[in-house]
Amino acid sequence: MSKTKAKPPFKVNQKIVYPSQGVGKIIEIKEKVFNDTKLLYYVMYLDVSDMTIMVPVDRCSELGIRAIVSADEALQALQTISEDFEPITSDWKLRYQMNLDLLKKGTISDIAMIVRSLYHRSKVKELPILERKLYDSAKKLLEDEISFALDKPLEEVEVLIHEKLEPAGLQNDVRRGAASLADLNDDDEFLNDDEDGIMPADEHDDDDDEE
Structure with a gap:
């Protein structure tokens, strides 16, 4: 043997x-x-x-x-979610796959970028079901890791993340609020829920009803 x-x-x-x-x-x-x-x-x-x-x-x-990352890396992730960035694609399937790939890579920087981009996209238009689940998973993962890395209560970390996201959100809402109707309607129809919650977008039909 x-x-x-x-x-x-x-x-x-x-x-x-x-x-x-x-x-x-x-x-x-x-x-x-x-x-x-x-x-x-x-x-x-x-x-x-x-x-x-x-x-x-x-x-x-x-x-x-x-x-688990160091305290310095956790603080850098908090900084990342407050930084400005280029608007993400309005094609939700492409957006979903890009963020799913980032989640699989799993660095705290990747997870912070998912939270940042989907938070701001949700300010433009409600996220499809799969993207909401992906956002919730990434945000929970980020909160938990930062909580352990900084040795802070989870509730305090949740507040810190919200404070880091919201100022940038307020600044970007003006620019993104001017998006054309064509952009707002570019998202394909929302898809029905799936059993596992997160799966590749191309495994779903385009004809599912919008929620």
């Missing part, structure tokens, strides 16, 4: 970020046999879903699992 060569990059009790799942903690490193090979698995507890899952150690990089 062969033995895995993977070396655990994380330690027991270490806080981690699993981009598609949320912030959690390594509670155990367990060895299991699969196809006559001994593999190491992380047993992770995820706070947001109150679930315990197992992930192969050698798949962590592929899944974007990483350690």
Whole structure:
């Protein structure tokens, strides 16, 4: 029986970020046999879903699992969401896929950019169901990670994020409020909910009813 060569990059009790799942903690490193090979698995507890899952150690990089960022990186992410930026495309399917790809990459900077762009887009026009879910997931992930990184209560971090978003929102609303009716109507019809909540936009039909 062969033995895995993977070396655990994380330690027991270490806080981690699993981009598609949320912030959690390594509670155990367990060895299991699969196809006559001994593999190491992380047993992770995820706070947001109150679930315990197992992930192969050698798949962590592929899944974007990483350690909680430093306090300086968390503060930079807060700064990112307050900065001005180029208006995002009005094609919601393209916008959704771009942001979904960012979420899968999972850096705190990527997550901050998703929150910033979708927050301001929602000021122009209500987001489709899938985008609202993507925004909510990214915002929750950002809040949780910054809360851990800065050792601040979650409620305080929620207020900080809102304060960082809103001033820029007020400045940009004037410019974006002047968008043409054609731009406002460019979004395809909203799509019905799906079972898993987040999935590639091209798996849906264009003929679904608008919410």
